[in-house]
Amino acid sequence: MKRKMMATLALSTALLLTIVGCGAKEDTSGSSNSAAPNNTSESPAAKNYSIGISQYAPHPSLDATKDGFLAALKDAGIVEGENLKVDFSNAQGESSNNLAIAQKFGSENNDLVLGIATPSALALADTIKDKPVLFAAVTDPLDAQIVSNLDKPGGNITGASDTNPAAITQLMDFIAENFPKVKTVGVIINEGESNAVIMAKQAETALAAHDIKLIKATVTATSEVQQAAQSLVGRADAIYITLDNTVVSAVDAILKVAADNKLPFFSSDRDTVEAGAFATVGFKYYDHGYQVGQMAVDILKNGKNPGDMKITIPEKLDLILNLKAADALGITVTDAMKDKVKDKENNIIQ
Structure with missing residues (x-):
């Protein structure tokens, strides 16, 4: 019996050593070892x-x-x-x-x-x-x-x-309220740009509510803008331009015609007002x-x-005035005009 017990003990010991040996071999092969710290991990490469x-x-x-x-x-x-x-x-x-x-x-x-x-x-x-x-x-x-x-x-x-269609309506309402002598507004437009056509139609509708007529001076290229602006002298009491890429690219020519003839000039974007137009309702x-x-x-x-992802539109609209441009265009800026501006610090350009 004693001999049999000793044999059993020897066999158990051998099995234990085999298991430990196998475990040691796995650890040295680079496999995971929960007790060992992972010092070889790397952050994923930065995305370009x-x-x-x-x-x-x-x-x-x-x-x-x-x-x-x-x-x-x-x-x-x-x-x-x-x-x-x-x-x-x-x-x-x-x-x-x-x-x-x-x-x-x-x-x-x-x-x-x-x-x-x-x-x-x-x-x-x-x-x-x-x-x-x-x-x-x-x-x-x-x-x-x-x-x-x-x-x-x-x-x-x-x-x-x-x-935002509301911006066009608000600008046309501003013209009607503050420029009682304006009975016709001339728009310089490239009718090949659908965006310009849409905006001009919105302006026409808004002006019609005040019995003001919109007349068009059409162009097909930037080189035609100056002549179109000159064609409005004597026919229009004010000039308006939409977000018309062809026309805005030649805005300096319109500014000169407007200043030379003291025609109030309104635009659909802030940048044109900063360049010398008098007013817009817009954003940056x-x-x-x-x-x-x-x-x-x-x-x-x-x-x-x-x-x-939903298509977004500008929601933070404000009247933007250029007082220096007003002098060049022969416009007297009233307190009533300034009162329409919500953010006077940023949107009344001196």
């Missing part, structure tokens, strides 16, 4: 991003949109020259260039593309279906057929409209671009689906 930006024309509002867009990315840690590569193309106001830019971006491995202004955005939307597409400075994305639903655009596209395009940049961050860093 590539974005394509297509801008229809060079002018202050669109430039400010781009700057605001990139600023929002930077504030979220996506910085051009560090972890962000930006491929920027400007169509120089030539619609024929938009398709070529869109096709170029479609062949590149961008994480996201942005179209600034309706023609550029439309070309991207029609061409690129396999990566996120954002748009900014688009007047009416429904009418332009960029999207079919503002609340849930679907597919791979979303963005922000730069027009930098802020508009920043808003779209925040949408880009949600897509790039948070994995949001563009098609599920």
Whole structure:
């Protein structure tokens, strides 16, 4: 019996040593060992991003949109020259260039593309279906057929409209209330831009409520803007321009005609007022671009689906006046006009 017990003990000891030996071998092979600290783990590599930006024309509002867009990315840690590569193309106001830019971006491995202004955005939307597409400075994305639903655009596209119809109505109401001698307003317009046509129609409707007539001076190219402005002298009591890329690109020519003939000049964007127009109801395009940049961050860093993201419009509207421009245009600025401005510190330009 004693001999049998000793044999059993020897066998148990051998089995135990075998198990321990196997365990030691597994530990030295690099397998997990819950008791040992993990000193070899590494942080995942930092993400690098590539974005394509297509801008229809060079002018202050669109430039400010781009700057605001990139600023929002930077504030979220996506910085051009560090972890962000930006491929920027400007169509120089030539619609024929938009398709070529869109096709170029479609062949590149961008994480996201942005179209600034309706023609550029439309070309991207029609061409690129396999990566996120954002748009900014688009007047009416429904009418332009960029999207079919503002609340849930679907597919791979979303963005922000730069027009709140209330802004146009408020500006026309301001003209009617404060410029009783104005019976006709002349609009310089490229009717090839759907955004300009829509806005002009809204202005016409708003002015008609005050028995003021809207007359058109049409152009097809920037080089025609000065002649169009001159054609309004003697026919219009004031000049108005929409977010018309062709026209805004030649705004200096309009400013000169308006000043030479003491014609009140109204615009649809803050940047043109800062350049010398008298008034608008609007917002800062930098802020508009920043808003779209925040949408880009949600897509790039948070994995949001563009098609599920609601199209936004400017909501923080205010009257913006340029007092220096008023002197050049022969306008007497009254306290009643200034009282219409909510944020007087920022929106009364001295």
